[in-house]
Amino acid sequence: GGLLCAAALVGALDAFAPRVSGATGLPLITVHLLAGAAARAVGWLTPPALAVLAPLHTAALGVISIAAGAELEPSAVRQSGRVIGHLAVANCASALAFVFCCSYVFIGPSASLGLAAGDRLAAASLLSSVVAIARSPSSAIALVAELRADGPFTQTLLGVTMVTDLLAVVLFAICAEAAQEALAPLRDGEEAGRAPLALACGVAVRMLVQ
Numbered sequence: 001g002g003l004l005c006a007a008a009l010v011g012a013l014d015a016f017a018p019r020v021s022g023a024t025g026l027p028l029i030t031v032h033l034l035a036g037a038a039a040r041a042v043g044w045l046t047p048p049a050l051a052v053l054a055p056l057h058t059a060a061l062g063v064i065s066i067a068a069g070a071e072l073e074p075s076a077v078r079q080s081g082r083v084i085g086h087l088a089v090a091n092c093a094s095a096l097a098f099v100f101c102c103s104y105v106f107i108g109p110s111a112s113l114g115l116a117a118g119d120r121l122a123a124a125s126l127l128s129s130v131v132a133i134a135r136s137p138s139s140a141i142a143l144v145a146e147l148r149a150d151g152p153f154t155q156t157l158l159g160v161t162m163v164t165d166l167l168a169v170v171l172f173a174i175c176a177e178a179a180q181e182a183l184a185p186l187r188d189g190e191e192a193g194r195a196p197l198a199l200a201c202g203v204a205v206r207m208l209v210q
């Protein structure tokens with residue numbers, strides 16, 4: 001039932017989404033996202049159906065990433081490489097700081113974190129802030145394709161999106177390993193607190209293996 005609903009939704013979107021987009025002025029990607037959210041809310045897309053569609057989701061993300069990379073022109077990226085780097089770093093730093101502070105302030109009073117609440121709250125806030133810096137290559141490439149955009153601004157936008165997404169993956173791996181190590185229950189006879197160098201080496205090795 002869930003798969004049939006998903007197939008019907010895709011067919012309906014293929015037929016009517018362009019009309020809705022033209023009538024409302026919304027990008028096609030926004031119409032698709034709203035339709036998916038509505039279908040999930042009313043129960044048309046069930047968890048078993050989404051689990052079956054997960055391989056298609058993974059494959060689609062791979063194709064989107066290749067398409068986004070293909071849109072980048074090496075010469076344009078080289079010319080604006082410094083700008084892309086500065087924007088990506090500034091974007092990551094500002095999002096990390098802002099979301100971390102907001103999460104730390106608002107999660108604390110409402111969460112039951114048990115023992116070591118301060119450490120758990122810091123870990124949850126850190127992971128939330130790292131997730132917040134990620135950008136969506138699928139949304140960017142959909143807008144570029146729909147609007148047939150090109151030029152220095154478009155190339156810079158795509159470059160910042162790709163670099164920020166890469167930084168988000170690396171930072172999340174680092175922060176997830178660090179949080180897991182910091183919050184791991186102590187083993188029998190283990191002293192509380194490991195040397196910072198040993199902790200950093202353990203995190204780095206596991207991250208590289210992943």
